[in-house]
Amino acid sequence: MPNNQTKKLVQGSMAVALFTIIILLAFYVPVVNIVAMVFALLPIAWFTALHDRKDSVIVVIAATLVATLFGGIMILLLALVFVIVGFVIGDAIRTKKSKIYLFMSTGTALLFTFALQYVVLVKFFETDFIKESMNMAKASYEQSLKLAEQLPMQQSLTTENLEEVFRMMEAALPSTIILSAFILAFVLISINLPLLKRFGIDVPKFASFKMMRLPRAVLWYYLIVLSINLFVQPEVGTFLYVAVLNASVVLWLLLTLQGLSFIFFLLDEYKSPGFLKGLVVLIALPLYSFIILLGIIDLGFNIREYMKDKIQKK
Known part of the structure; x- marks a missing residue:
């Protein structure tokens, strides 16, 4: 003792x-x-x-x-x-x-x-470091806009657009x-x-990313948020707008990860070279809509077993 x-x-x-x-x-x-x-x-x-x-x-x-x-x-x-x-x-x-x-x-x-x-x-x-950071970023962009006005080129972002972007950023902070x-x-x-x-500690092991499976309830949440955006169209600045925007950001990320997981699963089943996974991650951002669609299909249908059987029969 x-x-x-x-x-x-x-x-x-x-x-x-x-x-x-x-x-x-x-x-x-x-x-x-x-x-x-x-x-x-x-x-x-x-x-x-x-x-x-x-x-x-x-x-x-x-x-x-x-x-x-x-x-x-x-x-x-x-x-x-x-x-x-x-x-x-x-x-x-x-x-x-x-x-x-x-x-x-x-x-x-x-x-x-x-x-x-x-x-x-x-x-x-x-x-308030969050508010100060937002103000600094906004001031920097406004300064850039003023400089752009002096150049002989078409502006892709106006002051009104900038205000809207920062309102959306503030709403999406949570x-x-x-x-x-x-x-x-x-x-x-x-x-x-x-x-x-x-150091001798028995730690839990994490499953491979390719085996990631979100709860199917995520699909219902996504459907509800999508329906609100399409049919209700909340007014900017309202509580519903903020709630739907933040839920959308989280759900988009989750479904993107699910889509990437499905692609990683296919690449491993086809025994593809490892560098392709890095390439997929790089192109995921510009093609995020397609990746989200894959995530929805992967969650909604049991296509992994179908694809696995099809690949093994080749």
């Missing part, structure tokens, strides 16, 4: 010390900070995966306090993001949760910490933030899980 307590104390101290060093690098050292932020959650996730929640919460609090002590109050918000996300990942691994649960809980934790940061910055520091959080969650999980496995 004493040996176990000593081991736990040593591991907890290591996790706190490593987290503090990495978070200080992430906050103060340019260039290195990008790499450091990717691995900042690793010490917390490692300790949490090995020990119960009570001990892990103590380490999370200690790591946050020590990092703030050495880095100052401004580092607190950054530290909170990674201790919470590290705790969520480690706890999901320790309790043997599924890979989908791990991904969803990590994305949700990132959304929560981003929202917390935003509220604190707006309320206590009077800094879905953009949600998608960004879950993309970041996927990146953090993909990088840190193999490292945790090297």
Whole structure:
């Protein structure tokens, strides 16, 4: 028992010390900070995966306090993001949760910490970085338009068009933030899980991208949103407009991923060279409508089995 307590104390101290060093690098050292932020959650996730929640919460609090002590109050918000996300990942691994649960809980934790940061910055520091970024981008585009007016060429974008584009961007901010959080969650999980496995942690395995299958309910959501756009046509600026626009962005991305997954499945069945997958990803953006259509067909009909049987008979 004493040996176990000593081991736990040593591991907890290591996790706190490593987290503090990495978070200080992430906050103060340019260039290195990008790499450091990717691995900042690793010490917390490692300790949490090995020990119960009570001990892990103590380490999370200690790591946050020590990092703030050495880095100052401004580092607190950054530290909170990674201790919470590290705790969520480690706890999901320790309790043997599924890979989908791990991904969803990590994305949700990132959304929560981003929202917390935003509220604190707006309320206590009077800094609305989202609004400031939008204003800077808008000012930059307006300046570009003024310069373009002096050149003997036809303008493809007017001031009215620009206003409409930025209104749409502002309305789509919720879905953009949600998608960004879950993309970041996927990146953090993909990088840190193999490292945790090297440290002897039993981590869940993610299925190949070509096996991705969204719930069929996604098709019904897409049909509802499409019907509202076609028949109701919400007025710009209304709540329904914002809700439908954000739902559309999320559904388009999901169906695009489903379409890409189907193409990857076919390429592997035909034993095509790997570079073709990279080529498909490159052309997915200009041909996103076709990719979405493939995603809809893949979800709505069981064509993978049909294609697999057809390929095997050749």
